[in-house]
Amino acid sequence: MTDLAFLDATAQAELVRTGEVSPVELVDGAITRIEKLNPQLNAVIHERFERARSDAAGPLPDGPFRGVPILFKDLMCQVEGDPYHEGMRFLKNAGHRADHTDNLAQRYFDAGFVYLGRTNTPELGLVPTAEPDAYGATHNPWKSGITSGGSSGGSAAAVAGGMVPVAHANDGGGSIRIPASCCGLVGLKPTRGRSSLGPELNEISSFLIAEGCVSRSVRDTAAVLDAISGPFPGDPTQAPRPDRPYRDEVGADPGRLRIGLLTHNPIGSSEIDPECVTAAKSTAELLESLGHQVEDSYPGGFDNEDLVAEFGAVWAVECAYALDEWGRKVGRAVTADDVELLTWGLAEAGRSVTAPQLLAALASSQQASREAARWWADGFDLLLTPTLGEPPVEHGAFASTPENPIGGFIRSAAFVPFTAQFNISGQPAISLPLHWTPEGLPVGIQLVAGFGREDVLIRVAAQLETARPWADRIPPTHA
Amino acid sequence: MDDLASLDATAQADLVRRGEATPLELVEAAARRIEKLQPELNALTTNRIDRALDDARTDELADGPFRGVPCLIKDLACTMAGEPAHEGTRVLKESGNTADVDSNLTRRFKAAGLVVLGRTNTPEFGIMPTTEPASYGPTHNPWDLTRTPGGSSGGSGAAVAAGLVPFAHASDGGGSIRIPAACCGLVGLKTSRGRVSVGPAGGELRYPLGVQFALTRTVRDAAALLDAVAGPEPGDPVTPATPARAYRELMDVAPPPLRIGVMTTMPGTTDPIHPDCVAATEATAATLESLGHHVEVAHPAAFDEDERISAFIPLWSTKAAYDVRMVSDMVERSLGANDFEPLTWALAVRGRDVSAVDYELALAAMQVWCRRFMQWWTDGWDLLLTSTLGEPPVELGVLSTPDEPFRGFARGGTFTPYSPAMNQTGQPAISLPLAQNDEGLPIGVHLAADAGRDDLLLQIAAQLEIAQPWSDRRPPVHA
Numbered sequence: 001m002t003d004l005a006f007l008d009a010t011a012q013a014e015l016v017r018t019g020e021v022s023p024v025e026l027v028d029g030a031i032t033r034i035e036k037l038n039p040q041l042n043a044v045i046h047e048r049f050e051r052a053r054s055d056a057a058g059p060l061p062d063g064p065f066r067g068v069p070i071l072f073k074d075l076m077c078q079v080e081g082d083p084y085h086e087g088m089r090f091l092k093n094a095g096h097r098a099d100h101t102d103n104l105a106q107r108y109f110d111a112g113f114v115y116l117g118r119t120n121t122p123e124l125g126l127v128p129t130a131e132p133d134a135y136g137a138t139h140n141p142w143k144s145g146i147t148s149g150g151s152s153g154g155s156a157a158a159v160a161g162g163m164v165p166v167a168h169a170n171d172g173g174g175s176i177r178i179p180a181s182c183c184g185l186v187g188l189k190p191t192r193g194r195s196s197l198g199p200e201l202n203e204i205s206s207f208l209i210a211e212g213c214v215s216r217s218v219r220d221t222a223a224v225l226d227a228i229s230g231p232f233p234g235d236p237t238q239a240p241r242p243d244r245p246y247r248d249e250v251g252a253d254p255g256r257l258r259i260g261l262l263t264h265n266p267i268g269s270s271e272i273d274p275e276c277v278t279a280a281k282s283t284a285e286l287l288e289s290l291g292h293q294v295e296d297s298y299p300g301g302f303d304n305e306d307l308v309a310e311f312g313a314v315w316a317v318e319c320a321y322a323l324d325e326w327g328r329k330v331g332r333a334v335t336a337d338d339v340e341l342l343t344w345g346l347a348e349a350g351r352s353v354t355a356p357q358l359l360a361a362l363a364s365s366q367q368a369s370r371e372a373a374r375w376w377a378d379g380f381d382l383l384l385t386p387t388l389g390e391p392p393v394e395h396g397a398f399a400s401t402p403e404n405p406i407g408g409f410i411r412s413a414a415f416v417p418f419t420a421q422f423n424i425s426g427q428p429a430i431s432l433p434l435h436w437t438p439e440g441l442p443v444g445i446q447l448v449a450g451f452g453r454e455d456v457l458i459r460v461a462a463q464l465e466t467a468r469p470w471a472d473r474i475p476p477t478h479a
Numbered sequence: 480m481d482d483l484a485s486l487d488a489t490a491q492a493d494l495v496r497r498g499e500a501t502p503l504e505l506v507e508a509a510a511r512r513i514e515k516l517q518p519e520l521n522a523l524t525t526n527r528i529d530r531a532l533d534d535a536r537t538d539e540l541a542d543g544p545f546r547g548v549p550c551l552i553k554d555l556a557c558t559m560a561g562e563p564a565h566e567g568t569r570v571l572k573e574s575g576n577t578a579d580v581d582s583n584l585t586r587r588f589k590a591a592g593l594v595v596l597g598r599t600n601t602p603e604f605g606i607m608p609t610t611e612p613a614s615y616g617p618t619h620n621p622w623d624l625t626r627t628p629g630g631s632s633g634g635s636g637a638a639v640a641a642g643l644v645p646f647a648h649a650s651d652g653g654g655s656i657r658i659p660a661a662c663c664g665l666v667g668l669k670t671s672r673g674r675v676s677v678g679p680a681g682g683e684l685r686y687p688l689g690v691q692f693a694l695t696r697t698v699r700d701a702a703a704l705l706d707a708v709a710g711p712e713p714g715d716p717v718t719p720a721t722p723a724r725a726y727r728e729l730m731d732v733a734p735p736p737l738r739i740g741v742m743t744t745m746p747g748t749t750d751p752i753h754p755d756c757v758a759a760t761e762a763t764a765a766t767l768e769s770l771g772h773h774v775e776v777a778h779p780a781a782f783d784e785d786e787r788i789s790a791f792i793p794l795w796s797t798k799a800a801y802d803v804r805m806v807s808d809m810v811e812r813s814l815g816a817n818d819f820e821p822l823t824w825a826l827a828v829r830g831r832d833v834s835a836v837d838y839e840l841a842l843a844a845m846q847v848w849c850r851r852f853m854q855w856w857t858d859g860w861d862l863l864l865t866s867t868l869g870e871p872p873v874e875l876g877v878l879s880t881p882d883e884p885f886r887g888f889a890r891g892g893t894f895t896p897y898s899p900a901m902n903q904t905g906q907p908a909i910s911l912p913l914a915q916n917d918e919g920l921p922i923g924v925h926l927a928a929d930a931g932r933d934d935l936l937l938q939i940a941a942q943l944e945i946a947q948p949w950s951d952r953r954p955p956v957h958a
Contacts, residue, residue, distance in 0.1 A: 202846035204687045205839055233857040234850030234957060236905055237673060237717035275845055316836040324836060355797040355838035356804055359685050366682035370714030377713040426716055
């Protein structure tokens with residue numbers, strides 16, 4: 001099956017379009033690969049193979065990805081009637097099922113994708129690794145026992161291992177980019193409001209979150225973005241519309257870009273691993289060789305430790321809110337025994353935050369975003385950083401203890417010093433698999449563009465993909 | 480009578496462009512009008528006439544579309560460096576607070592060539608639909624000095640209606656552009672969320688209800704001014720799609736036949752709308768039909784649900800608590816009940832105890848309601864037609880009741896039954912001065928369009944302005 005396994009979604013869709021392969025064959029192939037690999041990877045936690053087969057056999061929407069198999073992360077992107085647990089034992093034990101289909105899932109269906117199941121996520125997506133008590137750890141196809149990143153770690157392991165060409169992912173602090181970096185994938189976090197978070201969530205209260213996918217090719221990421229973007233009625237905000245489809249940016253000349261390079265932790269709270277620094281610096285050299293202007297420079301605004309603390313409060317509030325909501329929906333209050341240590345610790349912290357304190361944190365983050373945006377407005381096109389502060393770590397690295405319930409969260413700060421800033425600002429950012437450690441673990445680099453400028457990211461990402469291709473890099477554990 | 484007083488900003492700018500008047504002459508004339516009428520109206524809180532005359536004399540006056548045209552800025556949020564920023568509060572008035580920076584919108588006003596002559600009156604923190612702050616006293620309606628000019632942009636409303644300036648800055652978090660437009664016989668466009676930057680101090684994530692724009696006498700001024708000030712500034716957290724062409728170019732283009740729902744009932748109750756307001760709405764419906772539009776009795780069912788305003792108390796009280804805290808920080812002392820008006824303090828006390836989780840809950844419930852409400856436009860309706868207010872402009876002292884603060888606040892609900900909904904959704908809406916009652920008081924008519932369709936509102940407004948012109952109407956108190 002290897003020949004189909006490592007074709008990207010665009011190529012698989014093309015096979016369907018030309019009649020060389022049927023949707024049922026693509027879906028059967030993906031099911032075979034999942035059945036083979038999942039015992040090793042633990043990427044897929046809910047399977048719906050029989051229904052996927054019947055979906056593939058039935059009339060499929062004539063979208064750009066007609067017949068191509070996909071997996072959805074089990075956090076948002078709900079599908080009515082399917083299990084939906086957000087990595088929580090509480091919901092798993094309650095046998096919870098989604099009571100509606102999210103706008104985003106509808107967009108994936110309209111594009112013609114066939115949905116095979118749901119992928120692993122940490123509880124409420126809180127940590128950058130997919131090791132929930134509820135479903136156990138997802139393994140990195142590049143090395144067992146190593147994190148696949150998080151929170152979209154199940155989706156990333158599935159795509160890297162070749163189960164499916166693309167999988168749904170979302171990013172509220174780095175959760176698309178982090179697993180993309182850990183698994184050697186393309187991970188684009190779009191601009192705030194690019195895709196609807198509805199009907200339940202919205203871009204004002206969940207302003208950190210952007211929906212997207214992890215993929216193996218830039219063209220897949222671009223075409224998926226075309227398929228899932230655009231507003232639904234009642235969305236409180238929408239990202240500026242592009243002039244043309246994103247897939248048309250693949251191969252388009254990016255021009256000569258002015259790029260700032262940042263390879264140290266901007267608040268100075270941790271060292272950056274030399275492999276990550278090397279990844280960014282070698283990408284800088286590659287970009288220069290492609291004619292771009294790279295200089296040591298980065299935006300201000302976020303190099304402020306107080307902001308990090310203040311912003312932790314926003315996360316804590318979201319966590320407390322989520323537990324309250326689930327308690328209401330399931331009909332029984334969530335207790336400390338129902339959730340992981342970190343989840344309860346954060347929720348406790350969140351419950352003590354007042355609304356005016358929340359507004360103050362939002363005001364500070366707004367101020368930081370405005371200051372950072374000035375750097376782009378003053379002439380820089382892109383910021384280049386390592387995606388992570390370290391290569392993928394071992395399982396258990398971000399575990400909390402009863403003595404320090406939010407210890408795992410604090411430990412993860414050194415792993416993810418570069419990503420959450422752009423959830424606050426709402427800017428688009430992409431992780432690209434441009435470097436591997438001597439041990440053979442992927443190390444991603446991150447490029448960040450101005451608000452609404454996914455077009456710039458896709459043009460330069462496609463240029464880098466051509467210059468330093470990664471399509472032939474296959475992990476040891478693969479289909 | 481000063482001939483310039485009757486000219487709109489577009490006409491005044493044309494005089495300058497053709498060399499028939501100098502900026503200095505326009506500003507001197509406006510200064511004379513202000514000096515003459517301010518004692519009766521109390522529309523301004525502070526003036527900067529001397530500095531405005533200097534601005535008009537200098538070569539540095541920007542060569543924008545409104546070069547040399549005099550205007551005023553409401554003393555709320557839209558700061559001007561070095562000028563008073565009191566937000567209707569006694570505390571900041573007594574401390575002599577001045578702003579450090581020009582707000583983004585002030586910079587755009589200056590870049591358009593406008594000359595700012597002073598700041599206009601507002602209730603404390605803009606909380607009321609009338610303009611009767613303890614700090615600066617009530618602003619009087621030029622149509623009847625015993626009546627309210629509306630609020631919170633009542634100072635701007637009175638100033639423009641009386642001809643002091645052709646337009647003035649205004650802002651709207653629950654109707655505060657549209658209410659004074661209705662009370663004073665003006666055009667009041669509440670722009671789409673994010674259309675005009677509210678930075679650097681403001682941000683739509685912290686306060687999604689509020690927008691900033693202006694009160695004008697003509698539709699073409701609103702269109703041309705929106706062209707001049709719309710568009711994102713670096714770091715704005717939400718930015719709607721930009722229009723395909725300039726708003727002013729739409730003034731000569733009739734809209735296509737539109738499907739318009741008309742509503743003359745009070746949302747959510749069987750309380751009556753005042754017959755003068757019902758008559759204005761019905762007359763406008765007839766005019767719209769005569770213009771070829773399809774009008775029928777219809778409105779979003781969600782408009783009758785309690786959620787249409789359910790978020791206001793938690794959001795406004797939290798904002799009041801936050802504003803009180805900010806003012807305390809500015810004057811560097813702890814502030815109490817004696818420092819603020821009773822309503823402000825009561826709201827702030829309520830708001831400071833709201834938990835962040837409850838605040839998020841209110842915001843989420845509001846968004847779920849917004850989706851139900853906005854579905855109506857997706858279902859095929861273009862515009863919702865109502866009166867702007869539930870009754871003609873009431874007497875001063877009816878809405879502002881310091882002895883029983885919540886009595887007047889609650890009374891505001893029947894005065895402004897329609898306008899707050901569009902602050903929740905972020906959609907644009909406009910109040911047009913299409914009627915007068917038998918007493919000669921202006922009665923505003925309100926049109927709401929789908930998210931981002933400021934263009935459609937300006938088009939239909941231009942069509943109605945021709946069909947049912949109001950430019951000859953002058954209030955008894957006029958320059």
